[in-house]
Amino acid sequence: MSARPHPGPQPSRRLFLAMAAATPLAMTGVMSLGASTAHAADSAYVMCYFTESTSLGEGTDYGLHLAVSPDGLNWTPLNQNNPLATPTAGALGLRDPFLMRRQDGTFVVLATDLKGTDWSYNSQYIHVWDSADLRTFTGYRRLKLHDMTTHSWAPEAFWDAGRGQYAVIYSSVNSSGHNVIMVNYTSDFITASAPQVFFDPGYDVIDGNMTVGVGGVNYLHFKKNQTLVAARSTSLNPGSFTEFSTGVAHGGTEAPTVFKSLASNTWYLWGDTYTPNGVFYAWQTSDLASGTWTALDQRTYTQPVNSKHCGIATITGTEYTNLLAKWGAPAWNRLKSFNYPARYVRHANFAARIDTYPFDLYTDSQWKLVPGLADSSAVSFQSVNYPTRYLRHYNYELRLDVNDGTSAFAADATFHRTAGLADSGWASFRSYNNPTRYIRHSDYVLRIDPVSTATERQDATFRVGY
Structure with missing residues (x-):
């Protein structure tokens, strides 16, 4: 999310405690890299985002935008930086899109059900699309995550091999009045289990981004006090993550997105400032376990114009070529x-x-x-x-x-x-x-x-x- 105020209305304490007490599914099985693993054939990257201009005027669009890149650093917006899909229910707009390749090789897109900056709008739902190839988006629907009178911000997902299900994580306000990272489990992104608290360090956290199974450790990056920090766990169990990293920021920074280079042992962390038309900043590390990041020179990367709160995934060379053929590169520079x-x-x-x-x-x-x-x-x-x-x-x-x-x-x-x-x-x-x-x-x-x-x-x- 971007430019968000302090959390809004609290859910009822009884409902929240009932959620926290919900019995989790079996937690046995071998964990895998899941959504964070590139297919062997992947050789390029795709970014999803929405757009906001400085004045929230021209260049602002709360639909699904895509850009592609051969190196994950410099991006070509598709469709002239216009949206490729727009929600038709709920708030009729989106923020915080997330893109993931599913276990069957197809894609799913998740996004916050919110148009613009009406922070009083509290949706129990998130937007969902299916896509075989990112050239068409089908099966649009909203997935209900909870019954609370609060939001479902910045949804992301990862494959939990031990459960044999996808975990959908997002930010909602708990009974103490601060945001926590919640989780629901689903097999199809049509229906989901009852929500549980995934991560609650006792202070306000939003924008969870998961990297699964790196050296047997799982990493959760998130926004804390306008800074990007991380927690880790050898399990994917709710409640098992502990903060450990040195935070990074460039002013007020949010929306962490972590991905690995396809060409080296380099990990990248992207985040953006939370003003309209915010600026992306990027950091790198060769060791996620160190919890430290080095800022990249801005010469090395360029965000799509007006882009906000991105998600990044890897794609094949054929998918990269087909996306450019379908949507075209901008006619401008x-x-x-x-x-x-x-x-x-x-x-x-x-x-x-x-x-x-x-x-x-x-x-x-x-x-x-x-x-x-x-x-x-x-x-x-x-x-x-x-x-x-x-x-x-x-x-x-x-x-x-x-x-x-x-x-x-x-x-x-x-x-x-x-x-x-x-x-x-x-x-x-x-x-x-x-x-x-x-x-x-x-x-x-x-x-x-x-x-x-x-x-x-x-x-x-x-x-x-x-």
């Missing part, structure tokens, strides 16, 4: 600064600059890289929200001007894309009609300048992504 990776190229009052994301309007940072107006082998930057305007240099500063159709304008608005001057995996842009000059930022303002020093090469290097 964003450009991230190399030496100020929290900043993106945007126009403000028609002047070109780099500013820290997020900002209004986010569409100010979206560009169509079209064939160069003066040379089709080069590129021109067409504004998405002012499509008659292009970036051009004027007295060496870049600004957004209407294409007047002249050859002079076309030349000023055309740039040759080259390997990044500071990193060949990124990009730099050389002026067409001033070929000794490159687009660079100076005091955050974009201009074209000769480039010679290491700092200038960094100023002139950008990542073209989404």
